Amino acid sequence: MRATPTFSTPARHRARLRRLRRRLLGVMSALATLLVGALAPALPAGAQLTLRPAVYEAVLQAATRVDLVLTPAEIERLDALRVVQGTERRFLFTEFDDLRLSRRSGFRLVPGEDLFIVKLRQRVYDPDSRDLLGQVASFTARLRVRDVVGREVRAVTRQVSEEMVLDDAVVLLAGGEPLPAPEALRRRKPGLPYGRIVASRAGATILSEGAVVFLNVGTAQQVRPGMRLPVLAWQEIDTRDPGAPRQADRPETQRLPPAPRRLAPETMEPAGSRAGQRTVRLGELRATLVRDHLSTAVITTAGRDIQVGDFVELPAPAAP
Numbered sequence: 591m592r593a594t595p596t597f598s599t600p601a602r603h604r605a606r607l608r609r610l611r612r613r614l615l616g617v618m619s620a621l622a623t624l625l626v627g628a629l630a631p632a633l634p635a636g637a638q639l640t641l642r643p644a645v646y647e648a649v650l651q652a653a654t655r656v657d658l659v660l661t662p663a664e665i666e667r668l669d670a671l672r673v674v675q676g677t678e679r680r681f682l683f684t685e686f687d688d689l690r691l692s693r694r695s696g697f698r699l700v701p702g703e704d705l706f707i708v709k710l711r712q713r714v715y716d717p718d719s720r721d722l723l724g725q726v727a728s729f730t731a732r733l734r735v736r737d738v739v740g741r742e743v744r745a746v747t748r749q750v751s752e753e754m755v756l757d758d759a760v761v762l763l764a765g766g767e768p769l770p771a772p773e774a775l776r777r778r779k780p781g782l783p784y785g786r787i788v789a790s791r792a793g794a795t796i797l798s799e800g801a802v803v804f805l806n807v808g809t810a811q812q813v814r815p816g817m818r819l820p821v822l823a824w825q826e827i828d829t830r831d832p833g834a835p836r837q838a839d840r841p842e843t844q845r846l847p848p849a850p851r852r853l854a855p856e857t858m859e860p861a862g863s864r865a866g867q868r869t870v871r872l873g874e875l876r877a878t879l880v881r882d883h884l885s886t887a888v889i890t891t892a893g894r895d896i897q898v899g900d901f902v903e904l905p906a907p908a909a910p
Contacts, residue, residue, distance in 0.1 A: 638667045638697075638762045641881075644815070646765035648879055649706070649729055655751040657791050659714050659804045659884045661724040663769045668708060670694040671743065671760035689733065691743040691760055699738050699762070705745060707731040708759045709752070714789045714804060717899045721774035723806065723884070726789060728752070733760065768882065775806065775883035784901040785811060787821070797889055797896040803875065805885040805902060812905045815880050818890070819902040821872045872896050 639660075641649065649656050660668075675690040693699065711726035730752040733745040747754070770776070785807030790797055797803060807813050873892035877885050889896060 638670055639664055640764050640766040640768050642768060643765040645879055645881055646763060648815075649763060650704075652729075653749065656729040656879070657802055657804075657886055658727055658729070658879060658881070659724045659789070659886075660710075660727040661769065661772055661884075662722060663772075665710070665725055665727075667769075668710075668759040668761055670697040671705065671762070673707070673754060673756055673758045673760060675756070687747045687754075688736075689745050689747065689754075691733075691745060693738070693741045693743050695741065699735055699743055701735050701737055703735045703762065704748075705733040705735065705760050705762055707733065707754050708761050710759070711791070712789060712793050716774045716806065717786050717788060719774055721772065723772055723774060723788065726791065726804065728791075730754070771883045778806075778810075778883070782811075783904055783906075784822070785813075785819075785904055787896070787898050787900050787902065790898055795898045797892070797898070799873075799889055799892045801889045801896075803887050803889060803898075805877075805887055806883070807902070807904060808881045808883045808885050810882050813877050813880050813885055815877055817877045817905065818874055819877065819887070819904070820874055821889070821892075821896050822901045822903055823870045823872055823897075824901075825868050825870045870894070872900060875902065 640646075645658075670693065672692050673689055674692045691705075706729045709728045709730055711728060713725050714723045715721065716723055731750040731754055732748045734748055735743060735745050737744045785805050787797075787803045788806045789804045791802035791804075794801070805813070813819070872894045873889060873896055875887040875889045877887045879886040
């Protein structure tokens with residue numbers, strides 16, 4: 591018969607403390623999980639990606655491709671569905687083709703729901719801090735779910751603006767509260783009179799009329815869909831002696847940091863600018879899709895070459 595081990599009173603206390611500590615850590619972990627879930631934006635059942643209702647409706651109503659900058663947190667949502675096969679075993683798919691999608695376990699879909707093909711383009715960085723803001727995403731096609739069998743989803747293509755290929759990402763959209771924007775956008779000082787062109791749809795750096803571009807400002811800076819914003823650069827004023835020899839390769843316009851004060855809208859000249867600079871109005875753009883801190887716009891006029899990194903003048907803050 592085995593002898594029952596005996597413990598001294600201090601040993602029993604230590605054992606009880608260890609058990610109590612494990613229970614306390616378990617309770618704290620459960621509370622932390624509940625707190626994170628409570629603070630995170632609530633997603634509609636089954637939704638992968640939520641957009642503000644106005645942006646969501648614009649994507650739904652668009653007859654052609656739609657381009658947005660998705661944040662890193664939003665891009666992580668694009669791993670639940672993928673194109674794996676067409677019914678005719680082709681590699682390129684167009685309108686009215688039947689597709690088969692792979693579905694991540696636990697992701698719910700029902701017949702009749704609409705999905706979107708998403709193609710990720712170039713990454714977008716803050717022009718000042720070089721922090722990653724996100725990635726250009728093109729919504730190029732719409733699908734309609736026909737059937738869901740296990741992890742396989744059968745769908746038919748409806749609107750297509752660009753050919754689809756195997757392994758394209760597929761997303762289920764919903765209107766609601768979006769995920770938080772990157773810290774680089776949220777820490778922007780309020781009241782700054784300028785935004786920046788941070789990328790273009792084509793990936794080009796020299797832009798002209800008709801180019802689709804992306805801005806690091808949105809509704810938080812009073813930008814609204816349809817609003818027209820001037821595109822600006824700052825030119826160094828040559829104060830040298832007119833008779834002095836000049837360099838033949840001196841650029842006409844140097845992109846300089848803007849003056850610290852607001853532009854006078856009547857003249858587009860800096861109001862109290864730092865010495866040696868003057869404002870050059872390069873053209874104008876029109877905001878098309880506006881999110882909280884990011885916008886899509888199209889260049890409507892370009893009297894001179896516009897570059898990624900150039901400034902856009904923001905509307906004056908509303909009077910209190």
